[in-house]
Amino acid sequence: MRNFLIITCVHHYAENGKYYGYGPYVREMNLWIRNKEKVTVLAPLISSQKPGKIDLAYDHPNLEFESVPAYHIQSWSARFQSLVQIPYILIRTFMEMWKSDHIHIRIPGNMGLLAMFVQVLFPSKFKTIKYAGNWDPESIQPLTYKIQRWIANSTHFTRNAKVLVYGNWPDNSPNVVPFFTASYRKEEEEPIKKISLRQKLKLVYIGAIYDGKNPEIGIYLSKILVDQGINFEFTYCGDGVMRQELEELSGEMGLSDHVSFLGNVTAAEIKEILKESHFLIFISRTEGWPKAVAEAMFWGCVPFTSAVSCVPEMVGKDGERGVLLSKDPEKLYQALLPFLNDESLFQQTSIAAMSWARGFNLEKFQTEIEKFE
Structure with a gap:
């Protein structure tokens, strides 16, 4: 045998x-x-x-x-x-x-x-x-x-x-x-319709919460969004040594009404969250083929991520399927503005991301x- x-x-x-x-x-x-x-x-x-x-x-x-x-x-x-x-x-x-x-x-x-x-x-x-x-x-x-x-x-x-x-x-x-x-399997594919960015901006982080993933960037970005009067929610999916620190930081910055920490969740729950989310915020120091990015793209969630490993090939170097960024929260906010000002740009990028990711089932x-x- x-x-x-x-x-x-x-x-x-x-x-x-x-x-x-x-x-x-x-x-x-x-x-x-x-x-x-x-x-x-x-x-x-x-x-x-x-x-x-x-x-x-x-x-x-x-x-x-x-x-x-x-x-x-x-x-x-x-x-x-x-x-x-x-x-x-x-x-x-x-x-x-x-x-x-x-x-x-x-x-x-x-x-x-x-x-x-x-x-x-x-x-x-x-x-x-x-x-x-x-x-x-x-x-x-x-x-x-x-x-x-x-x-x-x-x-x-x-x-x-x-x-x-x-x-x-x-x-x-x-x-x-x-x-x-x-x-995901091909049979799982389905059309995705998200709520308007103007109604509520939905951001998500997926992965272990430790310093190698730079998860704190989402907190600082959230503070900028609050100061700018933007209606949004930021969901953290995952657990790790920095979770308590980030929860405390979120409370200190007055972000509790906007930022939530779900801990480890099932694959089915991740799927539903990504269907509803507009942008993945995932500025990791190193990756291989980051599943968080690929899964987000599969459900039309546009990745804001770092140019490590093969990620530039995934999102496209010219930004047609996502945005490559450093861990500067102000630059993340500035990169969000074109999408907030032109929802058709988001739809175009979301569809391109989804089309690419669904080629890898x-x-x-x-x-x-x-x-x-």
Whole structure:
């Protein structure tokens, strides 16, 4: 029986005999494993926690889960502990690769770093390697990310492999295949009609609330909108270490009537929010293929986002499908004004964004990954 091995650093949770992980990741992996005879997942399992609203379960009748420690080296105590954990993980990774027929490695990440070293020992086994971060060789990234990228790109150390990356970049080896991801099926497409911007401007942020995503920009933009007397609402969907700080900042600035924090919400709830929202405010420092941007565009929600990774390809460099910006809230406000003054501009940009995003549905994704079987 052919075995498809998944190696990832995504934290997993068990409940009622099923294994759960971060929803967008599991939704994608369920397409990868749909036609596989047997699936093995090698990843951290957090036994002390139950799956949350954002998590989904793997859907496969013959799936085995092999748990390993969720190691890191962010403190001295963790570094000492990793001296025991890393050799153990390396041995487990070698054993699972030995038993597999198709090795699927998710990078960049701690598990991916170790797996990229071990896969060198299996040059004849077919491998798909998903680089879910920013493949841009000029981008500022941690050294461990650069190491994983270098090994994946090397035809000497990584053989019989397809490395799936977001965007088209220079210096790619024959290993590399420009790729994409998807969130919705074609059958989910429907016409979108949003309320007038003049009636109420609807803004949304989707994602983890931590400093790497610059989520505070939405608060400062909201303050400008209040001062300008614009009727609006700003919805934060997601959770993270900065959530309480931003809620307090919002209260201090008198924005409680305009800004709301929903925490982690389901994919169905995200879908309904995006249908109603006019603009996504998402000025992240680094991304791969940001699902928040792609999903917003799918529902005609125009992205105001940063020019990282393949995002310029997604929104169009000339602004036909969105707006590329820095984290200056005054510049965000100035970029909003043309849309507020000319609603036809919003309609034109919204339709262009929706048309582009709907070209990358789950059916197309399934067709493309089947080429790697």
